Amino acid sequence: MPPLTQLFQFLRRRGFRSSATCTSWARSRTAPSAHSPRSTGLSCSSTWAASCRRHLLGPGCPAGHENQRPRLRQPPRGRIPNALLYGGDVAFSPYGEYWRQVRRICVLHLLSLKRVQSFRYVRQEEAALLVDKIRAAAAVAASSGAVDVSRLVVNLTNDVICRVAFGRKYSAEGGGAAKIQATLAEFAALLGTVEIGEFVPWLGWIDRLRGLDRRVRDNSREWDAMLERVLEDHCSGNEEGDDLVDVLLSINDKDENVGIALTRSNIKALLLDVFAAGTETTFTTIDWVMAELIKHPKVMERAQEEVRRVVGSSPKVEEELLEGMYYLKNVIKEILRLHAPAPLLVPRETIEDTQLEGFNIPAKTRL
Incomplete structure (x- = not known):
């Protein structure tokens, strides 16, 4: 019963949260090396794959990877x-x-x-x-x-x-x-x-x-x-x-x-x-920003210094002043990298047989 074995391996450690179970499952099934970007599994109804590299599936594909992105459609x-x-x-x-x-x-x-x-x-x-x-x-x-x-x-x-x-x-x-x-x-x-x-x-x-x-x-x-x-x-x-x-x-x-x-x-x-x-995404991001700044007081001090310097004598922080807060924007970007509000992309399905960084991905595989 291989499909059932994979299913219960997929769910046994992390309950039923998609992001956590996919991460745990991908790490346990990655091959041939520990740094492989992709894992696949076969269920009774479909073949599916998980990639840890967002640019291969989402927008913003960097130069040199255009031909590696599979042709996708919504499942x-x-x-x-x-x-x-x-x-x-x-x-x-x-x-x-x-x-x-x-x-x-x-x-x-x-x-x-x-x-x-x-x-x-x-x-x-x-x-x-x-x-x-x-x-x-x-x-x-x-x-x-x-x-x-x-x-x-x-x-x-x-x-x-x-x-x-x-x-x-x-x-x-x-x-x-x-x-x-x-x-x-x-x-x-x-x-x-x-x-x-x-x-x-x-x-x-x-x-x-x-x-x-x-x-x-x-x-x-x-x-x-x-x-x-x-x-x-x-x-x-x-x-x-x-x-x-x-x-x-x-x-x-x-x-x-x-x-x-x-x-x-x-x-x-x-x-x-x-x-x-x-x-949901806004609250999650702000919550993580506060948590990480409390955890890293030196970063908080530098961000506070930048805010006070940019705002100056203004009685409140206007939106146009945010453009000059480069350090704060970089802090937020780093926190978004560490704690993505939406950890999984919307699932897609390959239209035809393709290759993803050396791996053969059959048609109708959910990514």
Whole structure:
């Protein structure tokens, strides 16, 4: 039973977290040397491979490697992304006309430079509120204990994205911040979960037995209820402003070049993409930055000196001043290298037999 042996070796050490299990499995199966970039495995339904070198699969391929990158396409969508993302998000949608159009919408309407700059006042207001909250918490903690900065940063990222995407903050409601964060944490955990039935279909009952199907269903319902409420508020005129919901609702009328008609589910999928990607990755990066700076006080001192020198007599740090903080930017880049917010690329599938740095990769191999 070789496929079953590989499956349980894949899962036995690290539970069901995709990034950890792939790393452990790749190290144990690497051949012929300890520095090989690629490992392969055979399951009952598909052949799959793991590469530790991002440039071979993702964008930014360096000179000399162009011919080594295999021809790729998006593999069939898994059950979990399909259930959570309405079958219409950007990251997991298969290549085709729909994917091209929603990607165009994101680039031109949601993430353009003009659009990002238009929400500058939101970032400044929320950053100022964060500083005030830290000062107030520090004054109280002087006699009672430490300040939980991580919790405050989570609230910051949630509030910024809520105001940008939905037009208002939901953390002001009773238990709103805690509920959103719990739902988002479960969403991220589910997307990073290894689905046994995807690799061995006849073992899909294990996913149901361990409660995975129920968790996906419950999380999907929670997101749908929240997003439906947001759309209803905007459609009924209860929300004012020009947030991302307004942009998406008006695209069908204002952009004649869009080759598709956005449905309500499509809009929810794109909003969930924006919310999940904007909050989870930002919070994770800031959390690691704080942890590493505390661990390396000399680096923190040098970063603080640069910030004070660049800001000078200005009463607050303006966004344009960040361009002159070269050392701080390098610190953040190094932390992103050490602690990637998204440790795995979206899976791809080879179109034809190919070679990857001397290894033969058959067609229809998931990478």
